Amino acid sequence: MSTAEPLVGGRKTPADLLLRDVHVLDPRTGIDARHDVRVLDGKVVELAEPGSLQGAGGGEGTGEDELVDGAGRLRLLPAFFDPHVHLRTPGQEHKEDLDSGTRAAAAGGFGAVIAMPNTDPVLDSAPLLRSLRDAAARETCIPVGFLPAITRGLAGEQLSEMAELRREGALGFTDDGKPVTSAGMLRKALQYQRLCGGVLALHEEDPTLSRGGSMHEGAVSAALGLSGIPTIAESTMVARDAALAGYEDGRVHFQHLSCAASVDAVADAKARGWRVSAEVCPHHLLLTDEDVRGMNTSMKMHPPLATEADRMALIEGLRNGTIDCVATDHAPHARNEKEVPFEQAPMGSTGLETAFAALYTGLVLTGLIDLSLLVERMTGGAKLFELPTPTIALDAPANLTLVDLDAIWVAGEHGWESRSENCCFAGREIQGRVLMTIAAGAIAHRDRTLSLVGA
Numbered sequence: 347m348s349t350a351e352p353l354v355g356g357r358k359t360p361a362d363l364l365l366r367d368v369h370v371l372d373p374r375t376g377i378d379a380r381h382d383v384r385v386l387d388g389k390v391v392e393l394a395e396p397g398s399l400q401g402a403g404g405g406e407g408t409g410e411d412e413l414v415d416g417a418g419r420l421r422l423l424p425a426f427f428d429p430h431v432h433l434r435t436p437g438q439e440h441k442e443d444l445d446s447g448t449r450a451a452a453a454g455g456f457g458a459v460i461a462m463p464n465t466d467p468v469l470d471s472a473p474l475l476r477s478l479r480d481a482a483a484r485e486t487c488i489p490v491g492f493l494p495a496i497t498r499g500l501a502g503e504q505l506s507e508m509a510e511l512r513r514e515g516a517l518g519f520t521d522d523g524k525p526v527t528s529a530g531m532l533r534k535a536l537q538y539q540r541l542c543g544g545v546l547a548l549h550e551e552d553p554t555l556s557r558g559g560s561m562h563e564g565a566v567s568a569a570l571g572l573s574g575i576p577t578i579a580e581s582t583m584v585a586r587d588a589a590l591a592g593y594e595d596g597r598v599h600f601q602h603l604s605c606a607a608s609v610d611a612v613a614d615a616k617a618r619g620w621r622v623s624a625e626v627c628p629h630h631l632l633l634t635d636e637d638v639r640g641m642n643t644s645m646k647m648h649p650p651l652a653t654e655a656d657r658m659a660l661i662e663g664l665r666n667g668t669i670d671c672v673a674t675d676h677a678p679h680a681r682n683e684k685e686v687p688f689e690q691a692p693m694g695s696t697g698l699e700t701a702f703a704a705l706y707t708g709l710v711l712t713g714l715i716d717l718s719l720l721v722e723r724m725t726g727g728a729k730l731f732e733l734p735t736p737t738i739a740l741d742a743p744a745n746l747t748l749v750d751l752d753a754i755w756v757a758g759e760h761g762w763e764s765r766s767e768n769c770c771f772a773g774r775e776i777q778g779r780v781l782m783t784i785a786a787g788a789i790a791h792r793d794r795t796l797s798l799v800g801a
């Protein structure tokens with residue numbers, strides 16, 4: 347149904363480089379070994395025994411633009427895919443823009459992202475989608491896809507022109523930032539979906555239960571005297587919308603799951619054969635409401651950080667596939683917007699630049715999941731939006747992330763690519779650093795610590 351290219355933008359110069367003796371890990375193709383990898387004209391053209399490939403012309407540094415020596419230690423992974431970011435454009439460029447947001451993504455190893463429509467104005471019309479895609483084609487350093495609004499102005503009252511938006515390249519639709527409160531409205535959207543396709547991505551929250559709360563409702567909110575949001579504000583809506591999707595044979599994707607009861611609701615829906623998928627954010631996998639005790643406003647997000655039992659259920663859901671993928675919900679806010687009392691601060695944390703290292707440190711190094719599963723889940727979002735899964739294969743456009751798993755760094759110590767610094771992991775020591783990202787065949791990021799051999 348969609349006639350426009352689903353993703354737009356990214357750097358245009360095809361990469362030519364030789365990655366010598368890197369440990370290639372691609373869980374889907376089953377590669378887990380040291381190789382020399384040659385990228386020519388933006389495509390992976392050779393995977394060979396380590397140390398066997400020479401620069402073009404036979405001498406180091408001749409031919410290829412760059413020669414990277416992995417010394418058998420650096421890992422080459424398929425570039426990550428983030429189905430949930432806020433690029434704040436148009437209208438809130440003081441928080442983020444297409445350039446800074448995609449630079450942040452590339453610095454985190456992401457080869458493509460999907461942007462949310464809660465901008466100013468809201469992305470809910472074909473002319474706006476067209477102009478935003480034109481801007482993205484010029485200004486982004488990795489490809490970007492867009493999810494326009496399900497309802498006009500995110501007001502929940504009238505559907506957007508879903509069919510027209512699909513023809514202009516909408517990957518699907520979401521009212522993210524807000525739930526589709528009316529079951530009847532979501533049902534109508536599911537009926538239109540039958541005609542025009544496109545996944546409906548859902549921010550699940552019953553506003554009559556969340557009631558403007560600032561954090562998870564529990565012992566910590568009681569101790570801090572903050573108004574709480576109960577987990578049922580999310581889980582009852584997940585269950586409702588899964589049932590609606592099942593009834594209409596529609597396709598829905600649950601955004602940022604935050605609690606055990608929601609994981610159960612998704613597992614139940616999948617067991618019934620309903621066409622649902624789900625994502626989880628690094629902060630919900632790694633932090634709990636205990637981290638809110640310091641009243642750091644970067645710990646204030648929607649949905650809120652819940653309990654340790656919820657966190658463990660999310661990790662188990664990610665491990666067993668109930669949760670399909672990781673998404674950052676990268677939500678930049680300006681410093682002056684976050685430097686206010688906790689109750690008044692806007693919801694959200696940035697997350698693109700820390701996602702991999704934070705999850706590697708908190709889940710892989712602790713033995714909760716293994717690296718290949720993390721890579722699978724950090725690339726799993728593409729397929730959910732009917733896009734090709736990033737993979738390391740010959741003659742495919744290079745979508746690659748080079749990481750140093752031994753590098754230990756303090757999040758934010760050298761600033762951020764993002765225009766905003768409201769990162770819930772800021773100041774933490776984390777392990778695993780993205781050294782280079784190649785997105786759709788072009789080098790999108792080089793870490794300043796990456797030493798190149800030759801030139």
Ligand SMILES: [Zn+2]
Nearest residue numbers: 522523549648
């Ligand atoms: Zn949301």
Ligand SMILES: [Zn+2]
Nearest residue numbers: 462522523675
């Ligand atoms: Zn969001």
